[in-house]
Amino acid sequence: MTRSRLALRADLLDFTADPGWSAPDAAPGVRWRPDHWLLVEDGKILGAEPAGVFTPGADWQTEDHRGRLLLPGFIDTHVHSPQLDVIASFGTELLDWLNTYTFPAELRHADPVVAGQGAETFLDALLSHGTTTAVVFPTVHRTSADALLSGAHRRGMRLIAGKVLMDRHAPDGLRDDVVGAERDSRELIHQWHGTGRLSYAMTVRFAPTSTPEQLAMAGRLMREVPGLYMQTHVAENRAEVAWVAELFPEARSYLDVYHRAGLLNERAVLAHGIWLDDADRQLLADTGAQIAHSPSSNLFLGSGLCAWPELEAAGARVTLASDVGGGTSLSMLRTLADAYKVQAMRGVKLTAWKALHGATLGAAQALGLDHEIGSLDAGRTADLALWDWAHGPVAQHRDGRARKVHERVFAWMTLGDERNLAATWVAGHAIFRRPGSEP
Ligand code: GUN
Numbered sequence: 001m002t003r004s005r006l007a008l009r010a011d012l013l014d015f016t017a018d019p020g021w022s023a024p025d026a027a028p029g030v031r032w033r034p035d036h037w038l039l040v041e042d043g044k045i046l047g048a049e050p051a052g053v054f055t056p057g058a059d060w061q062t063e064d065h066r067g068r069l070l071l072p073g074f075i076d077t078h079v080h081s082p083q084l085d086v087i088a089s090f091g092t093e094l095l096d097w098l099n100t101y102t103f104p105a106e107l108r109h110a111d112p113v114v115a116g117q118g119a120e121t122f123l124d125a126l127l128s129h130g131t132t133t134a135v136v137f138p139t140v141h142r143t144s145a146d147a148l149l150s151g152a153h154r155r156g157m158r159l160i161a162g163k164v165l166m167d168r169h170a171p172d173g174l175r176d177d178v179v180g181a182e183r184d185s186r187e188l189i190h191q192w193h194g195t196g197r198l199s200y201a202m203t204v205r206f207a208p209t210s211t212p213e214q215l216a217m218a219g220r221l222m223r224e225v226p227g228l229y230m231q232t233h234v235a236e237n238r239a240e241v242a243w244v245a246e247l248f249p250e251a252r253s254y255l256d257v258y259h260r261a262g263l264l265n266e267r268a269v270l271a272h273g274i275w276l277d278d279a280d281r282q283l284l285a286d287t288g289a290q291i292a293h294s295p296s297s298n299l300f301l302g303s304g305l306c307a308w309p310e311l312e313a314a315g316a317r318v319t320l321a322s323d324v325g326g327g328t329s330l331s332m333l334r335t336l337a338d339a340y341k342v343q344a345m346r347g348v349k350l351t352a353w354k355a356l357h358g359a360t361l362g363a364a365q366a367l368g369l370d371h372e373i374g375s376l377d378a379g380r381t382a383d384l385a386l387w388d389w390a391h392g393p394v395a396q397h398r399d400g401r402a403r404k405v406h407e408r409v410f411a412w413m414t415l416g417d418e419r420n421l422a423a424t425w426v427a428g429h430a431i432f433r434r435p436g437s438e439p
């Protein structure tokens with residue numbers, strides 16, 4: 001049997017450990033390999049060799065992208081597929097934004113044609129932004145989860161998603177009930193959990209839109225089905241936090257609502273986590289649950305500034321997320337640039353190393369998927385994104401003036417977006433190429 005062999009020549013950047021909050025020059029875990037060949041065999045990374053001393057043999061298909069940057073595909077740990085319909089909607093904070101824009105848009109995805117087209121558009125958009133893995137909310141409708149998971153499967157993508165659970169405080173047509181939600185979830189788990197590269201997530205929208213009975217049902221399935229993920233929102237907005245305190249007076253905190261339902265474990269992904277206290281941070285650390293920090297959304301919806309270093313100091317894990325459509329871009333570069341600005345407002349300096357680690361290896365580790373994705377280590381699946389260092393005259397001018405590697409990478413991260421993306425590979429297959437970006 002002939003093997004498929006692909007060698008890509010570029011500047012390689014990935015991480016072997018968390019660079020932490022160290023200064024750029026002192027940060028551990030940064031693996032910078034300028035002008036190397038990355039060798040991919042049958043969709044898996046074999047290794048990397050310096051281009052100066054190594055030439056791939058005739059049995060390798062080669063692509064010479066010297067002068068470009070090759071990274072593992074980005075991992076977006078929290079994003080809503082139907083919300084491409086409402087991205088960039090004016091003038092509201094979270095609860096009004098949900099009622100004014102988001103719920104009406106999600107209602108339209110009850111139609112299988114809308115759900116199907118929406119899922120295809122969304123998945124192609126992820127790939128054309130250099131994101132190869134995501135933890136995704138579709139809508140409450142089974143058909144929308146089905147369309148998303150089947151579309152990801154067809155593309156060979158590593159995706160985590162599940163039907164949204166919401167049985168109260170939402171409009172007609174956008175609520176399920178405990179019995180129907182359990183039936184739909186079980187059927188979707190049976191069909192998709194562990195199929196190809198997919199995993200299923202019990203997807204509690206947020207505490208206000210689930211009855212205690214529905215939260216308990218989700219907790220039951222989490223205990224019953226090995227490897228299930230859980231995704232939800234927590235402590236995003238102050239009015240939301242006050243509402244949760246009214247709805248769940250017995251809980252110590254918003255996060256505790258989920259803990260009491262048995263929903264927190266090392267595969268739980270909770271978006272935002274802005275308005276948490278020390279006990280909450282400790283609970284995250286004790287359970288292994290992670291915060292999907294969504295800086296673009298937090299700025300756009302005026303939600304607040306996430307205390308990322310404090311979360312980590314308590315032992316909690318933090319990953320990076322676009323949270324489109326509260327967030328205003330699927331680009332993880334833009335997300336990381338916003339993360340820098342959020343920490344700058346708090347007097348904290350986020351290096352490009354720490355930021356990029358959080359969107360690659362850090363997220364893969366937090367999701368328990370680092371054996372498969374998140375780095376350019378041998379044996380990893382070849383989910384890759386190839387970037388131009390600069391797009392447009394200003395970025396090109398700035399790139400030309402960079403002297404040190406971190407300076408250059410930081411300017412790329414801060415000025416770049418999807419227009420910098422040249423190509424994306426999923427399991428060694430080129431699945432996206434920007435027209436005209438051939439080597
Ligand atoms: N809380 C509950 N639902 C949502 C949502 O769709 N987006 C955000 N940002 N927060 C939420």
Ligand code: ZN
Nearest residue numbers: 078233271323
């Ligand atoms: Zn969200």
